Amino acid sequence: MDTIKEDRAIVKNSTKKLVECCRTAQLELGKRSWLYLSLPVLIISTLTFC
DSSP states (O other): OOHHHHHHHHEEEEEHHHHHHHHHHHHHHHHHHHHHHHHHHHHHHHHHHH
């Protein structure tokens, strides 16, 4: 019984960590995609105004 509980706890913890990793990765990707999206806009605006 104890080993099953321990295994479940390990699985729970690892899935928690995985979810957290995925969330942080999504956030980082979101930030980066904003950068990539804003870069051409910045370049175009600097070209037009300068």
